[in-house]
Amino acid sequence: MKKIIIIFILITGLYSIAEAQLVQSNFQGVLVPQYIASGTSTRLPYIFRATVTGLQPNLKYRYYTNACRYTDFGGTNSGAGNPLFINGSDFRYTTSTGLSTVNGYDSILTDAAGSYTGWFGFVHTGNARFTAGNFVYPSITLDSGGNGVTKYRFALNDSISVLQFSDSGTSTSGTGIYGISNANPKNVISLYDNITGTGRPLAVVFAENEGIDTSVMASLVKYYKDSVDSRNGRWGTVIPNILTNGVRRFNVHRLTNGSVANFQTDADGVWPSGVNTVNPRGGSLNPLRISLSDAPLIIKTENNIPDKFTLEQNYPNPFNPSTTINFSIPVNGNIELKLFDILGKETGSLLNGYYTSGTYSINFSGSELKSGVYFYTMNFTGDNGALFSDRKKLMLVK
Secondary structure, three states: OHHHHHHHHHHHHHHHHHHOOEEOOOEEEEEOOOEEOOOOOOEOEEEEEEEEOOOOOOOEEEEEEEEEOHHHOOOOOOOEOEEEEEEOOEEEEOOOOOOOOOOOOEEEEOOOOOOEEEEEEEEOOOOHHHOOOOEEEEEEEEOOOOOOOOOEEEEOOOOEEEOEEOOOOOOOEEEEEEEOOOOOOOOEEEEEOOOOOOOOOOEEEEOOOOOOOOOOOOOEOHHHHHHOOOOOOOEEEEEEOOOOOOOOEEEEEOOOOOOEEEEEEOOOOEOOOOOEOOOOOOOOOOOEEEOOOOOOOOEEEEOOOOOOOEEOOOEOOOEOOEEEEEEEEOOOEEEEEEEEEOOOOEEEEEEEEEEOOEEEEEEEEOOOOOOEEEEEEEEEEEOOOOEEEEEEEEEEOO
């Protein structure tokens, strides 16, 4: 009898170990970038959308994410990189993972089919897995029913190519790129080398400010730290130096379900501001800058066609440092939305481009302005000759 019990315990233990091995299954990509960067002091955040399957229905699981290599398959090491957790609209980052470690994990709740679809993320580190030329696979480590004991290690079905920041024209070299946009914080931005947005995106990132303490997410690459981090609507990532089509499309996705809320395209990868994304050679020291006029990426909040023009009062007002402006247009046309100080001097262009009918929302940050009274004006010229203009007052109090 004792022998039977011992054999049972051994078999159970071996089965548990086998289940905890890293396998490339049950983790399918929905929106996964093709490229990430490398370097200990040139780190970047990355996110992706994926589906976990094969779990128990309607059950909560603890998890954390990493990135692994194919050489990790079959072992009990989930890889490297620091997890970036996205739970609803809550973004959180940790450098210490563990399913029973305080702040070392987050949780997902499966549906009736035992699956979960959502956003996941990580930040690369100086680990050798993130060596230029390597391919890494995002991984997810889960427990069972919130007990804190590792039950599954799944690797994504899509791999990601690792680049090194450089000004050379090699296949493993990359250049930084960042943008100024009107996307609301925590919206998701994807970059494509075609105007239709087909295939896998070059990169997938979130619009700042995601609310993570900048002192916690350390060692970010300089252009991200200086020009992107904590600035509403801004985003930053890396693209390969061999990119014959350049970046031809930017999508802005809704955080709630990943759907495309708006997009901007350019036929040859040379954007209106003059920035050339074809075969860049800037490395990390000379990143490409996508201006607000290139890709404003504002969200169309309603697909219904409004029955009249409106420019709504910003909220909150007074504000510090950010506020939201909504407007509606019943027909397609060109919009200019500008900001003026109390003396009538133009202090910024909030929007300038062609938009289809709908209701839109933009987020404006006054972090670089002085306290005071300002005015924002909207001038619209429609395809059918329709004209509309309006002006509202706002107050910045620091």
